[in-house]
Amino acid sequence: MEFEPKDQLERELEQSMVRLPAPPGLKRKIMARRQAREAERKHHRVVFWQRLAASVLVCGAAGGAVTWHNVQERRKGEEARQQVMVALRIAGRALDQMNVQLAAHDNGK
Amino acid sequence: MSHEWQPDFEKLVDEHQSMVFSLAYRTTGDRGLAEEIAQDVFLELDRNLGKIESSEHALYWLRRVTMSRSADALRRQRVRGINLWVEMDENHGAQFEPRSSSLSARLEGLLATLPSPQRAALVLRYQEGLTPDEIAAALDSPLATVKSNLQRGLKLLRAKAESHLKEYIRGI
Numbered sequence: 001m002e003f004e005p006k007d008q009l010e011r012e013l014e015q016s017m018v019r020l021p022a023p024p025g026l027k028r029k030i031m032a033r034r035q036a037r038e039a040e041r042k043h044h045r046v047v048f049w050q051r052l053a054a055s056v057l058v059c060g061a062a063g064g065a066v067t068w069h070n071v072q073e074r075r076k077g078e079e080a081r082q083q084v085m086v087a088l089r090i091a092g093r094a095l096d097q098m099n100v101q102l103a104a105h106d107n108g109k
Numbered sequence: 110m111s112h113e114w115q116p117d118f119e120k121l122v123d124e125h126q127s128m129v130f131s132l133a134y135r136t137t138g139d140r141g142l143a144e145e146i147a148q149d150v151f152l153e154l155d156r157n158l159g160k161i162e163s164s165e166h167a168l169y170w171l172r173r174v175t176m177s178r179s180a181d182a183l184r185r186q187r188v189r190g191i192n193l194w195v196e197m198d199e200n201h202g203a204q205f206e207p208r209s210s211s212l213s214a215r216l217e218g219l220l221a222t223l224p225s226p227q228r229a230a231l232v233l234r235y236q237e238g239l240t241p242d243e244i245a246a247a248l249d250s251p252l253a254t255v256k257s258n259l260q261r262g263l264k265l266l267r268a269k270a271e272s273h274l275k276e277y278i279r280g281i
């Protein structure tokens with residue numbers, strides 16, 4: 001029989017190149033990897049929210065501490081101002097008394 | 110779209126695992142690598158399932174991504190200096206013998222020796238029965254390049270078949 005390269009080759013190619021059966025367990029492996037990836041994604045989501053919550057907590061605590069510190073500073077400043085005012089009032093009163101005494105002394109002369 | 114297509118990932122795996130694995134195996138020549146590629150392709154499909162509009166789109170998408178992943182794998186192997194086809198050539202007949210004739214197995218062995226662009230075009234042409242236009246779309250190549258690869262691949266394969274497979278051809 002004469003060999004007809006084109007027809008025969010192409011026919012033979014079509015016959016030989018049928019789809020091969022997938023390896024046993026391929027689907028199971030795909031589904032397992034899919035499940036593992038899904039679990040990992042869920043875990044990442046949980047970790048993300050945990051980190052976000054922790055960040056918010058830390059930021060809140062830091063903000064609270066700064067605010068508390070500012071309030072304390074303001075309170076101490078206010079106390080110091082009050083003390084200075086008292087001291088000035090006392091000094092003013094002492095000066096007034098001294099003035100009165102000096103005036104009495106001058107009049108007595 | 111007239112009707113809403115509801116993709117079922119498990120069903121898609123059932124329907125197309127053989128096609129994806131065969132394309133990857135015939136393109137790379139490595140069973141393990143082909144299985145890995147098939148797994149990656151289906152996981153990528155799962156990630157992109159929302160963008161798939163129909164079963165035809167899924168089939169087109171799978172062919173395209175499988176060929177692209179296989180070409181990437183071959184490129185990586187070439188960079189590492191590994192020739193997977195040498196290994197496949199040695200046991201190719203043994204692997205295919207149970208389900209195909211000797212001539213088919215040897216023909217596939219010869220196909221494996223072709224340059225990868227020609228092999229990819231021929232695999233899509235004869236395994237999947239695609240037209241040159243469809244092959245061009247699947248490989249993301251110009252139509253003229255695909256046609257040239259098909260012609261050159263067939264010519265080369267014919268020459269190899271004439272010199273290597275004479276004893277089988279005479280027997281037909």
